[in-house]
Amino acid sequence: MTRHAQRSRGPAANRWARWWRADEGRASAFVVVLTTGIPALAGLTLDGGSALAAKIRAGGQAEAAARAGAQAVDLAAYRADGTLRLVPAQAIADAGAHLAAQGVTGTVTVSGDTVTVTVTATRNTQLLGLLGIGSLQVHGRGSAHPQHGVTAVARGFADTQANPSGN
Numbered sequence: 001m002t003r004h005a006q007r008s009r010g011p012a013a014n015r016w017a018r019w020w021r022a023d024e025g026r027a028s029a030f031v032v033v034l035t036t037g038i039p040a041l042a043g044l045t046l047d048g049g050s051a052l053a054a055k056i057r058a059g060g061q062a063e064a065a066a067r068a069g070a071q072a073v074d075l076a077a078y079r080a081d082g083t084l085r086l087v088p089a090q091a092i093a094d095a096g097a098h099l100a101a102q103g104v105t106g107t108v109t110v111s112g113d114t115v116t117v118t119v120t121a122t123r124n125t126q127l128l129g130l131l132g133i134g135s136l137q138v139h140g141r142g143s144a145h146p147q148h149g150v151t152a153v154a155r156g157f158a159d160t161q162a163n164p165s166g167n
Helices: 003-009 011-022 028-069 075-081 088-102 155-162
Strands: 106-111 114-124 135-144
Touching: 028 088, 028 106, 028 114, 028 135, 088 106, 088 114
Parallel strands: none
Antiparallel strands: 106 114, 114 135
16 A cells, blocks of 8 residues: 555544554463363363262262161161161171172271261363363262161151042
């Protein structure tokens, strides 16, 4: 473009041209931050949700295994005088067998009449792996102790059985 043509564009056009040239390279830091930040937020959302689901699953598995272990009651003592007492070795074996059947590993402890199970699971990440976080470890814990069976029928249940139609 000739000098005469540049002058003929007017001062507003020259101002825009100067502004456009002055901004060259300044957006690169912003783009770098966004390029890193958006995948990190997406990774936290996706992989964080996946880890939360794995934690809930591990807690359920631990609680189920603890309930399985809490069924190892000393039947001789219960039949003799109604005392609920666990057989610790059997409780640990039952809870461990339940964990093995679910395909998970964990620790089982018996303290008094309470069976406590802790399950640890590792969840591989999908997007956070791009940022160097390849896996997340979650823990679930559950405990149970033996209970006496039903000793009385609940009032609402008895009423329903006596009059199933509700009238």
